[in-house]
Amino acid sequence: MQPDTIKAQGLLRLLTQGLLAHGEQKTANELGDRSQYIGMSDIGKGMECMRAAVASKLGLSAIPAATAVGEFAHEELGRVLGRQIILQRGHWQEYGIEKALTATGVKLVPQLEISIEHNGVPIKAHLDFTLVWGGKRPAVRILELKSNERIPASLYASYEAQLYGQVGLLKSCWAQPCFSVPQTEVQSVTFPQAIQSIFNVALPKLPDGVDIESWVLSISRSEVKSFGPYLADMGMLEACLQAAVGIWRTTEDVRSGSLDLNDLDYCRGFHPLCDWCDVNADCPKFQAVNIPSDSACGLELEELAMLKERKATLEKRIAESEERIRQTYSLIGAKDWISTKDHRFRVTTIAGRKTLDRSQMLDKLTSLIGDELKAQTALEQCEKSGKPFERLYVSKINKMLKSAA
Structure with missing residues (x-):
């Protein structure tokens, strides 16, 4: 290997180690020991895939420790670095969005923590941004950031569960000493006390007259889309709390050996987040014939x-x-x-593709024939189905790099 190539590899190794170390520090500072409580993202994950949620609580992960970078081969280094760039893009966006919102003068609390215990299970919600307006028409907006490669047409169910859990806890715990801001003196106070301490803004002692909404800001490299509003719903909150209890109890059973991880329910069918799951390497969903890599x-x-x-x-x-x-x-x-030199270019407008509106055609046929059933039958007789075809799916395997605690 050439000296310059060795230096280039050293730089990438240093960057990878730094990204991993920064991720570890940020998680520890803002979220603490995630194995000691159930978070809102755990609840969202558990509602779609109990196996993935429990594996996360057990410490199983495809994300290596920063200290392990020196042992990586060239290919493994590139894979880990590429994944970290994608995963940590959200942290960078979070910093930029915070600066942008603060520049408007809005009163904003980053990483507000709500901590409760439900049926003996510790539960915490970490709100990316909490925006507050006082005065005669007090309002609170929870803003959750999601970094996406492509903006989804609609939110994943796991994201929506997270939003309902957050806004539900904010309203139900408003007057209880459940609120803290990590690494500040604001610890275990009511929500109005927290806002009074941070901004010297008086909010009602009860949330009934406060306009409370939760929103998601989905951000890709070149697009931003907002989803909401999500309002406090006690039925949805109860579902989230029960899911938290289920994850906690199941994790205890797997840890004790009375239950196997692969016996748990997992996400059926196609789900776009499965490729990013840290524990998809041996998931029963992807049972496969193993082929030697050197064959x-x-x-x-x-x-x-x-x-x-x-x-x-x-x-x-x-x-x-x-x-x-x-x-x-x-x-x-x-x-x-x-x-x-060798090519020419031109931009032209092409007519849009013509399609038939099935619903409108049925209405027209019904008006001409005078019988909706006959019109429906005639339309079905004119339909033609394409031949079945095969499609090849290629999905990454995210190998677990840590053992269960």
Whole structure:
């Protein structure tokens, strides 16, 4: 290996170690020991996949310790670094969003903690941002940030459970000494006391007259979308609390050996978050025939996975480049072709794809025939189904790197 290559690898190794160490410190400072309580994200995860939620409480994870970076081979280093860049992008966005909101003069509390015990189970909610307005029309807005590669059309059920748990706890615990701000003197006070201490703003002693909402801000590299409002619902809060108790009790059973992790319920069918699950390596959902990695078939499968990753990266770069060129074409006022040394380019408007509105067609047929059942039958007789086809899915395996505590 060339000296410059060794230095480049050393720099990437240093960056990877720093990202892992920063993630460990941030979690410890803001969230504490997550094995000692059930958080809102645990509840959301548990409602969709009990196995993943319990594994998280047991300390099973595909995220290595910062001290292990020196042992990584080149390929493993690249995989861990790439995953950390994606996972920690949310922390960087959180810092920037906090600065942006603070610049408006809004009264904002970062990482407000609500801590309770329900049926002997310790439960905590950590609110990314809590925005407060006092005066004659007091209002509180909980803002949860989600970093997404692509903005979803609708929120995942696990995210919504997290939001309902947060806003429900804020309203139900308003006048109880359950609120703290990590690394400050604001510890174990009521919500009005916390706001009075931080901003010298008086809020009602009870939440009944306060406008309380919870929102999600989904952020990708180039888009932002808000989801909400989510309002306090005692039925949803009770469901969240019961889920917390279930996760806690089940974790105790698995830890004691009376229950096996793979006996737990897991997410059925396709779910976009499964690829990011830290414990998907031996999940029963992905039971598979193991093929030796050095066999001809194993090598071809790994090459296919690598090519598909490259394809996804290239398609994204192509889409971004095409968008820039279309914008430039419009800005320079080009009407015809523009050319370079070996290629010419032109932006044209293509007519939209024509489709049939099935509902509207049924209404038209009904009005012509005078019988909705006959119209429905006629429409079904004209429908044609395409032939079944096969689709190949490629999904990453996130190997667990720590043993159960």
